[in-house]
Amino acid sequence: MIDVVMPQMGESIVEGTLTKWLKKAGEKVERDEPLFEISTDKVDTEIPAPVAGVLKEVLVEEGKTVAISTVVGRIEEGAGNGASAPAQAAAPAKAAAPAKTPAAPAAPASPANATPENVREPFVAEERREPVASAAGPYPIPVPEPQPQQPLSTDGPLSPLVRKMAREYGIDLRQVKGTGAGGRISKQDLDAYMSAQGAKTMAQSTATPAPQSAAQPALQSSAQPAPVAPTPRAQAPQARVEPMSIMRTKIAEHMLNSKRTSAHVTTVHKTDMTKVAKLRDRHKAEFQQRYGYSLTYLPFVIAATVEAIHDYPILNASIEGNNIIYHNEINIGIAVALENGLIVPVIRNADEKNVVGLQRSIVDLATRARSRQLKADEVQGGTFSITNFGSFGSVFATPIINQPQVAILGIGAVEKEPVVIDDAIAIRSVAYLALTFDHRLIDGALADQYTGKVKSILENWSTEIL
Amino acid sequence: MFEEGVPRAAVRRVEFRELGMIDYAEATALQRELVEQRKRQLIPDQLLMVEHPHVITLGRNGHAENLLASEEILSRAGIHFHLSDRGGDITYHGPGQIVGYPIFDLREWKRDVVAYVRAIEQVIMDSLSEFGIDAGRLEGCTGVWVNGKKIAAIGIHISRWVTSHGFALNHTTDLSYFQYIVPCGITKPVTSMRELGCNPPREEVTAALARNFAKVFQFEMQVPILTETFS
Numbered sequence: 001m002i003d004v005v006m007p008q009m010g011e012s013i014v015e016g017t018l019t020k021w022l023k024k025a026g027e028k029v030e031r032d033e034p035l036f037e038i039s040t041d042k043v044d045t046e047i048p049a050p051v052a053g054v055l056k057e058v059l060v061e062e063g064k065t066v067a068i069s070t071v072v073g074r075i076e077e078g079a080g081n082g083a084s085a086p087a088q089a090a091a092p093a094k095a096a097a098p099a100k101t102p103a104a105p106a107a108p109a110s111p112a113n114a115t116p117e118n119v120r121e122p123f124v125a126e127e128r129r130e131p132v133a134s135a136a137g138p139y140p141i142p143v144p145e146p147q148p149q150q151p152l153s154t155d156g157p158l159s160p161l162v163r164k165m166a167r168e169y170g171i172d173l174r175q176v177k178g179t180g181a182g183g184r185i186s187k188q189d190l191d192a193y194m195s196a197q198g199a200k201t202m203a204q205s206t207a208t209p210a211p212q213s214a215a216q217p218a219l220q221s222s223a224q225p226a227p228v229a230p231t232p233r234a235q236a237p238q239a240r241v242e243p244m245s246i247m248r249t250k251i252a253e254h255m256l257n258s259k260r261t262s263a264h265v266t267t268v269h270k271t272d273m274t275k276v277a278k279l280r281d282r283h284k285a286e287f288q289q290r291y292g293y294s295l296t297y298l299p300f301v302i303a304a305t306v307e308a309i310h311d312y313p314i315l316n317a318s319i320e321g322n323n324i325i326y327h328n329e330i331n332i333g334i335a336v337a338l339e340n341g342l343i344v345p346v347i348r349n350a351d352e353k354n355v356v357g358l359q360r361s362i363v364d365l366a367t368r369a370r371s372r373q374l375k376a377d378e379v380q381g382g383t384f385s386i387t388n389f390g391s392f393g394s395v396f397a398t399p400i401i402n403q404p405q406v407a408i409l410g411i412g413a414v415e416k417e418p419v420v421i422d423d424a425i426a427i428r429s430v431a432y433l434a435l436t437f438d439h440r441l442i443d444g445a446l447a448d449q450y451t452g453k454v455k456s457i458l459e460n461w462s463t464e465i466l
Numbered sequence: 467m468f469e470e471g472v473p474r475a476a477v478r479r480v481e482f483r484e485l486g487m488i489d490y491a492e493a494t495a496l497q498r499e500l501v502e503q504r505k506r507q508l509i510p511d512q513l514l515m516v517e518h519p520h521v522i523t524l525g526r527n528g529h530a531e532n533l534l535a536s537e538e539i540l541s542r543a544g545i546h547f548h549l550s551d552r553g554g555d556i557t558y559h560g561p562g563q564i565v566g567y568p569i570f571d572l573r574e575w576k577r578d579v580v581a582y583v584r585a586i587e588q589v590i591m592d593s594l595s596e597f598g599i600d601a602g603r604l605e606g607c608t609g610v611w612v613n614g615k616k617i618a619a620i621g622i623h624i625s626r627w628v629t630s631h632g633f634a635l636n637h638t639t640d641l642s643y644f645q646y647i648v649p650c651g652i653t654k655p656v657t658s659m660r661e662l663g664c665n666p667p668r669e670e671v672t673a674a675l676a677r678n679f680a681k682v683f684q685f686e687m688q689v690p691i692l693t694e695t696f697s
Contacts, residue, residue, distance in 0.1 A: 010578030
């Protein structure tokens, strides 16, 4: 019999209230299955059973508060032998039995022997534990005694986490190489194994190895009753399942929401960037030396965008119901690509900055975006966005509006091209400016006048920057 | 013996999301899902912030007598009633309240439920002080208090050291809804930030809470992604 004790849930805690038994006396319990609940200072905690077996005695009734380490109940282990008895008698019989056979070595005292619960736990039914007064651990888990199991053939004890993962994902632990002390299998080993297998829902196939290998070697989905996996998924056997990151789900939501909200139209203006390119070439080295970062095309485009917004303020607006909100500030969002996503930090009052100041803001925000050091208010309050897909070689693209804004300007790569000027062919630095606008608010003519203005400012750039 | 396989990286990460107005039952289901994923180490710690429509919830160890109105009166007032598996007694959630659900694996912080509750209180107190509200603890009454009035309630559930449920901070809550219950079974008055003359935008309060969570629990906070675009 295994003693189940009131666990210590924190340093200063000396007692706990047993609020609810989740199993009745005489009921079968699986290892790690919630057995009872305790309550301490607004915190309810489920306590898992330390072993599989039958809850024989309930010594503390619901509602009673007892000191930590008090024995609250006793479990007779599933195999039916005394706790200190060796497991050999049970294991071979179990090993020979396919999972669906009522388990022979289970507790004779247990009438629930062949119930689905029993069948469901082929790996753990014959686990043996030695009770040890738990001094440190808050769970009433006796220290596992190493008892190699035939069906598992693992060389050491398994942590509850590993056991649970193996059960949930249906991993045959014989296949997993343990790298811990004495070949012990750790969670990392399981992770490595699962990535190697490329499938996380092998539960079905490995839980019932015999029929699987005999009849259905390839089609694991057809024959399996899926009794084990708590989250069965339908998928191709070789697919890798990975939950989306929170950022990815947010981006997905945001993009779709924008597509649903705005009437997207993109207009593209070919822009001669030669003057800006020459200016940039002239000052590149000095700029780098003086400020410690390089001068790119982006601050010029931002400056032109902002100047043109002064002529066409509706590009810097939002829609709220049937109202048009004209923003007083011009806050330009700059799309920054991250390793697995993107973020749009905002240059506030961009119209108050010159090219040098804009370049400094870009470098600062992009650097901190990539090291995830942005403050919350630095990604909020944008009124217009710019995306520089040209930096990845794209010539032009059709960006999605960053809600609740009404337009976004994309910059393609600046490339030298042959251009016809006054019936002569010249080599010029050319870029495509793609403006996506919300046709609910902005008509094509206005969008093109605006983009034409941006284009004209860039083509006729004359302001010195240093 | 439990910590095997649990990475103890120097910097822990928490993912923060604001889900806006969602139903209590929906939030409970989402938490359950995240707790499962967290237990399997598929995701890092999570911090959810939500707002609920009018709902009264009773902890599993709560006392139904602390519900002062019949379910019929509640439903006429548009209030739902839910049983919950969190700790604590009875409470009210509704519009204007900032409800936080941290899904943390305490094995990566401290295996101490009392320290956890005190830390949540600290986060709320530090956040309120940023808005000039001097909030504190009340001996024997978990929660955050201002001049003997409760401004934030706490109720936690823990399974395998993974937390769920959390706290509810009255930001602009209509306090009249508390008349239907004895909050947490304690006959002490409640208050809100607005009642204390402090009415910052909700986003500022949630941002402050997120920041202070990062500080108190020594997390690297994943910044809230509020604006994205094609890049």
